[in-house]
Amino acid sequence: MAMAGDRRRRLLVLVPCPYQGHLNPMLQLGAALQLTSSFSVTVAHTEFHFPNQSNHPQFDFLPTADGLSDADKSSRDFTSLLSKLNVNCKISFQESLTRLREQHKEEVTCIIYDALVYFAEEVARELKIPCVIFRTCSAANTSIYNEYPRLREEGFIPLQDSKALELVPRVHPLRFKDLPVYKFEGYEKLLQLLERSNQIGSSVAFLLNTIECLEQSPLMKLRGEYPVPFFTIGPLHKIAPPLSSSSLIEEDQSCITWLNKQAKNSTLYVSLGSVASIDEKELVEMAWGLANCEQPFLWVVRPGLVHGSDAINLLPDGFAEIVGERGRIIKWAPQQLVLAHESVGAFWSHCGWNSSLESISEGVPMICTPCFGDQRVNARYLSHVWKVGLLLEDMERGEIERAIKKLMTSEEGEIVRQRMTDLKHEVMHSIKEGGSSYNFVHELVKYINSL
Template identity: 50%
Template sequence: MAEEGHEQRRRLVLVAAPFQGHINPLLQLSAVLHSKGFSITIVHTQFNSPDPSNHPGFNFLFLQDGLSDHDIASLDLTAIVLVLNDKCQLPFQECLAKLVKEQETRGDQIACVIYDELSYFSEATAHNLKLPSIIFRTSNANTFLARSVLIEMYVLGRIPLADPLSQKAVPEHPPLRQRDLPISSFGPMKNFFKLLGNARDVRRSSAIVYNTMDCLEGSSLAKLQQHCHVPIFAIGPIHKIVPAPSCSLLEEDTNCMSWLDRQAPSSVIYVSPGSLASMNETDILEMAWGLANSKQPFLWVVRPGSVHGSERAESLPEGFREITGEKGRVVKWAPQREVLAHNAVGGFWSHCGWNSLLESISEGVPMICRPSFGDQKVTARYVSQVWRVGLHLEDELERGEIESVITRLMVDKEGDEMRQRAMDLKAKAELCIRTGGSSYNSINKLVELIKSF
């Protein structure tokens, strides 16, 4: 689309990674930078592409990504990312070179390229075209440090672990145990560490941006900065800075909001295992009866295809809906930010993806942590042991344990104390993005850096 008005804005090119947990924060970052006076072009693969009509203030360019149906059907996320970085290099080179010429014709210029750490193919192209580049990490500082420890362990031959569920401490990174290390469950180990190494490499980029906060990760951010030769900007929680429409890859059931309106304050446990997690039928059976037996109102997201061998409704146990009645609501997908902001929600059963954690803390909602893989395990450990705003539900799911942990969070004094700590973090997060706050200042410094290019 054409820019409104005659005033020229310097253009930023932001390169996304095609996963729910990566697209949203990149679009939120784009909205923040657009509010600071920059024009925005989003570069995205055809795979999992967002709808441009939801973001009329941005231009969108879509790359031929070379993914086969077999690649996508494999659900091997590591392999998909490696293929994308291999196949997108040339299309991006052509796309960006054309965009540079178009901007020059208009007497304008591209200020820099900002790329998701998983779209690291972008850096070489930016460098070849003499454009500065900035890395955007949608995970957090603690996870980055944990990945670095993991790479060192792999080089020393200590990976794979003899016991992936070991309770042994990781001395290089307390409070993690070996079972909390962000090891991938997708594909061969060598591919995973190839991806980790590529994503970690700063190359010739000029800065790194994290969607995190000093009040959560101040010491880890300081440690990272000590060992990094480029500035690090912690600017989160981005979703609270400038209103930006959600880019959901699944259709959101907004009818659940009217159901929440009928519930008592802080009474509902919101259950959402995430956009990539999958369960077996035993898991969903135990979850169902654990929720029912807790007698607590619940809003439960059961994503189509998330239960092995089943689509959705038939995966719920016989009699479950009749027993729970109006006390429970099951949906395919929910508008999560709005749900967590609703005063009826008093707890969040989460996979502990970083975006979900930020959204939960930003609303003062404590958590039940049920990580599925990778970075989520690191975050879950920090939620339960460091920030102490959640309970870690580990090992096999069992209805009695589920009922117990829901009661602890939603009814017992222990849960009230976690809720208060979550509210304290909410207040600190709000201070971060207010005038003079750490994230507010980091955004301004980032803008100054970009304008200096």
């Protein structure tokens, strides 16, 4: 324990889940806490997807041996990989943490861990270090995970295709097909992982990268289910100071120069995220839908978008000639810069939570094509609760063309755009002094200092 009068900063250890959509908000959280306090921050990260430390000189990094084979790392079975990490990393994290405490001769004030890497909570409990659980998904998703035991007990799980469009009892506004376990291979393992990750164990608080005005109902439900303080501290990418890129794929900055040449609100930005994949037929349908819509577009076609391929090589013959300068295809985009660009008028997205928050924060209406997991819940809320996006579930060129034109050129699309602008103002008000997220970040600092 630091002696009275000792001016050394208090040490926080952050433990992210090693995927892009989880790492980004955890690093943003660390930067936000440093901005509003005198904490020093150490990021304990698996060897798998270990970030480039030179991009983040404000943090110390603590490598954690994960015992993954090359086959594990290349597998698309994320559930099994996460389960292995939680078994393999516990001892190595505990040893690394013990060495850290001995070297620095100071106590770790708090461990903040991503709910999916719950080995960190087990270590914190054994070492008697206070810990805080952090969910990088929405409150709605977190709340739904707690419903699975009931749905199984009532015979709704395993999910039946015949009930796909029916509303889930007591889980408004979701249909059965909106549940993260719908058509998920190995859903039994996923249910076990989600059940364990939603247990707070010895955690003394619960953090969510969301905003009170967005999710009042699910937040109220969660606060009734967990006996710990809740801190809604989103959107973290707007609260934290700008960070160097933590992207696992190199960003193509040249697309900004191309966007500068496009008219205001004219361009459709298309990206299905860093993990989701589609088949070759869907890629071809996307291509012709974009070719036929007559709008300028910036399309992210990353390696692996079509599993096992570069994807760009699979674009149909004649596509490039028809599109010409109206379309720009890149492997990865600096997404926050793109969404903030005045020429971008809509975002066709897989509806990952980070992408959803980034689009809302810039007032960019969305076309919603969820691929798996929590993306389905987010898409349902975007299209049917907040009504700031259009749901596009059929990857057929005619449907794609109609959805783009409806959102970007019709009266109905203008109404959706206005709703998104209004929602943006509410969300951005929350991070200003006196707003809910601003207040919760400062209350979180006080809370951690009281531990």
